[in-house]
Amino acid sequence: MSDEEVRRARAYLSRVAEPPAAALAGLVAEVGPVRAAWLVRRGEVSSAVDSQTSARRAEDRAEEDLAAVADLGGRLVIPEDEEWPEWPFHALAVAAAHGLRCGLAPLALWVRGDGSPAALTERAVAVVGSRSASGYGQQVAAEFGFGLALAGVTVVSGAAYGIDGSAHRGALTAGGPTIAVLACGVDIAYPSGHQGLLERIPHHGLVVSEYPPGFRPARHRFLTRNRLIAALGEGTVVVEAGRRSGAKNTAASTAALGRVLMAVPGPITSASSSGCHELLRSGQALAVSNVAEVIESTGRLGVDLVEATRDTDVDLPQGEALRVYEALPLGAGVSAEAVAVESGVELPRVRALLPQLELVQLAARSDGGWKRSHEGSQRGDT
Amino acid sequence: MSDEEVRRARAYLSRVAEPPAAALAGLVAEVGPVRAAWLVRRGEVSSAVDSQTSARRAEDRAEEDLAAVADLGGRLVIPEDEEWPEWPFHALAVAAAHGLRCGLAPLALWVRGDGSPAALTERAVAVVGSRSASGYGQQVAAEFGFGLALAGVTVVSGAAYGIDGSAHRGALTAGGPTIAVLACGVDIAYPSGHQGLLERIPHHGLVVSEYPPGFRPARHRFLTRNRLIAALGEGTVVVEAGRRSGAKNTAASTAALGRVLMAVPGPITSASSSGCHELLRSGQALAVSNVAEVIESTGRLGVDLVEATRDTDVDLPQGEALRVYEALPLGAGVSAEAVAVESGVELPRVRALLPQLELVQLAARSDGGWKRSHEGSQRGDT
Known part of the structure; x- marks a missing residue:
């Protein structure tokens, strides 16, 4: 079978089921993507795969999706490609094998930007935090983004308002690299106020998503997306997080994946830092006050020092x-x-x-x- | 021998050697304070004790010192007294036995204030930090001092400018209790700008020192004094500390004595918090963001408090x-x-x-x- 046949099959599969779809992933691993797509289209699958795919199996938009992303200068990166970030996603497969909810590598990655996802994640750190960040938090995120990029470390984040945006902007100011992982299609500018930012990022890094073009952002997609942010970085820095911030979900995934979890201290009088202090106090996160400490923490030594804790609080909705x-x-x-x-x-x-x-x-x-x-x-x- | 004979002997011994004087302490433990004072006066001691005592052994000012402190409404508290803080100082003896430099209980304690040192340190936490504190640090120290005192926990500190002063003031605002441990005689107001504060403290707690009246503060005395601050608290909270702050010396003593070391996070952009972040990052200190976490972190203290608050407000200050x-x-x-x-x-x-x-x-x-x-x-x- 041709490369393009495989790519079309994965494009179809990436739309047919809502990730993370463990049963479908199992089928693909078993019979390969082309055969899996053929079986799904015909409905000749187990009931588990069927319940994940029956609603959308008739909707084969692989050609259109590939064309739409190509129009944006993008492409579909698949596990069969050399540029597939095999090593970062390996942790997701391991986590899935251990039954952790945050596990499961994506079936494919829709990408805008010329860089290789594999090369860009050789040295990468996730920088995340609250949308409702304080001025302090945004300043710190921008400085960390800038400093990491300057040191050649790719800054991975979620393109949200607040900390995410500041981290990306900091990295862009240093000329990149940075990767934005979206909870919607890469053709959609979300949040809309970050349209300009999302246009700039592909010139200095990547905008990626496991969702095909046209997919709208939704709450469960943010949570599902967070595991990819955690997986693509060697560690995750939580710059600011309230007690109920979504960043704490990324933090939990980070710990569950055996990655280094870091938190930035802030004023105890600021509610925006309370989630970070909680992570520090419980011993889940390491305190980092500057870029040098982030790099020091994510070296081989740092990885060894932090135990891969199985966090049961990881709450990806399969609901x-x-x-x-x-x-x-x-x-x-x-x-x-x-x-x-x-x-x-x-x-x-x-x-x-x-x-x-x-x-x-x-x-x-x-x-x-x-x-x-x-x-x-x-x-x-x- | 009479109680007063013992007290006079310890008054003499407290002036004759510069603490911590391990050899002299050993002699006192061996032969008792009265006999030890007699031997020291005559110079009939080992060369180790002699080198600690020869310079001042002719200077017997016990009567004058006791009278001077009595004039201030104070007294000399000695290990033979029921109000001697036996349990807090026990850790110093243990540390000394293990050859730790921060060890060695004082030979006696010069005290201003009516409270019993033993009773006041049943529930106590040290709150320390930089003299050159930020507004943030002073606010936090005052709030912690107030909240701890309100919960019936004695706030131990060193009466310095900055964090120390704010912690004492916070405790006084709650009506006490608080203990200031000086690196000079209790008749000396140091720093001079804290004369008013040092006058107020004995009404709501204690001003204590192992140095006899008239002894001037000196750099080595601050370091020696710090071990007493660490010992008198169930744990130590470092509110703010620069990388070279003296508070880090108290922190080191706290850890060496097996006490709970806590640090307050602050903005990473503030040099005043860098020492705290270092303690957090290295895992030496536990992050605390409020008084409840301080109480929760100091194990035995927490249990005591739960019981106390379950009763009535008997333990709450009547200030x-x-x-x-x-x-x-x-x-x-x-x-x-x-x-x-x-x-x-x-x-x-x-x-x-x-x-x-x-x-x-x-x-x-x-x-x-x-x-x-x-x-x-x-x-x-x-």
Whole structure:
């Protein structure tokens, strides 16, 4: 079979199931991507794979997706490529083999930017933190991003407002490299205020996603995405995090993957640093006050010093209910079938879940269809 | 022999050698203080003891020293007294037996203040830090001092400018208790700018020293003194410390004595916190962000406190500051006169205390009156 046949198969597979889809990944590992795609299309799969793929299996947009990304100057990077970040993703496979929820390497990676993901992650550190960062946090993130990039270390982050954006900008100021891992298609500028930033990054690094073009960001996708941020760096620096910040999810993944977890101290009078102090106090994270300490901590010695702790708090939602909820529009209602396609959850399950979501005031009926309730849309602010 | 004979002997011995004098301490342990003083006076001692005592052995000022301290309302507390802090100093003896330089209990303690050193150190935490503290550090030290004292924990420190002074002041604002350990005689106000503070402390705790009256502060005496600060607390909190701060010496003693070492995180952009971050990064210190974490970290202390607070407010200070604080409303501000009526504290004292409570962010001015600050009302559940 040709390279392009394999690439088209993986492009199809990356859309057909909502990651992380362990059963589908197992099938691909067993029979290869081309045969797996063929079996999925025909529905000749185990019930486990079927429940992950039945909602979208008829939707083969591989050619269009590959063309759309090519139009943006991008490409699909697959495990069969030399530029696949094999080593960073190895930890995900190991974690998956140990039954950790944060495990499972992506089936493929949609990429914008010329650099090789493998080469760019040879020396890489994730820098993450709260969207609602303080001036102090943003300054520190920018300085760390700048200093790491200047030292030739790729700065991995999630392109969010606050700490993420400052870390990327710091790295760009040094001329890169930096990698933004998105929770949506690489054709979508999210958050919209970072459109300019996301246009600049491919010139000095990469914008990557395991989601095909057109996929919208959703809460469970942020959590799923966080494992890739944790995996792509040799360690993760949490610059600022409140007690309930999403950055703590990335921190938990980092620890679970056996990566070095670092936290930046801040004023104890600042709620934005309370999550960092919690990580320090519990001994989960190492205190870092400057770029030199980050580099020192992520050397071989640093890795040896930090025990790979199995954190049970890693809470990636495999919940179908959350996916259904995230698929609901804020405006006019849509059909259950549309929700099934958007969420990748089987139609019968969608039909069962929607009334349950309605009961807890997360979904509402509207215009003969379904949408988020007012209550839910307020909570939906990821 | 009489009690007074023993006391006079220890007064003499406390002046005759510069502490820590291990050989002299060994002789005292062997033959008792009265016989040891007799032998030292006659020079009938080993060469080791002789080299520690020959320079001052002719200078017997025991009577004058005891009289001078009595004139200040103070006294000499000796190991033979029930109020001797036997348990806190036990760690020093153990350390000395292991050849640690920070070891060796004092031969006697010159004391101002009515409280019993033994009773006051049953629950005690040392709060130390840089003299050149930042506004942030001083605020944190004052809040920790206040909160610990409010919880019935004695705040031990060194009466220096900066962190030490703020910790003592915070404790005094709560009505005490607090202990200042000096590196000079208790008749000397050092630093001179803290004369007022050192006058107030004996009313709510103790000013103590192993140096007899008239002894001037000197650099080696600060280092020697630091071991007593570390020993008298169940643990030591370093609020702020530069890389070369003397507080790091107290921190080292704390660790060597097997006490809990804690450090307060601060902005990494502040040189005043760099010593704290070093202690956190190396794993020597535990991060603490509030008084509850300090109490939780000091094991035995925490257990004691849980029991104490379960009872009544017997262990809470009956200080006027607390009464004034409790009298403040959460909502609209009220006049000082109303606070005086509510608290039963005289109006002039109320007028003096309110600005102090404001300094530690427990009171706030509002509508031309006084109320609890937002910060204070959160802590008000103690």
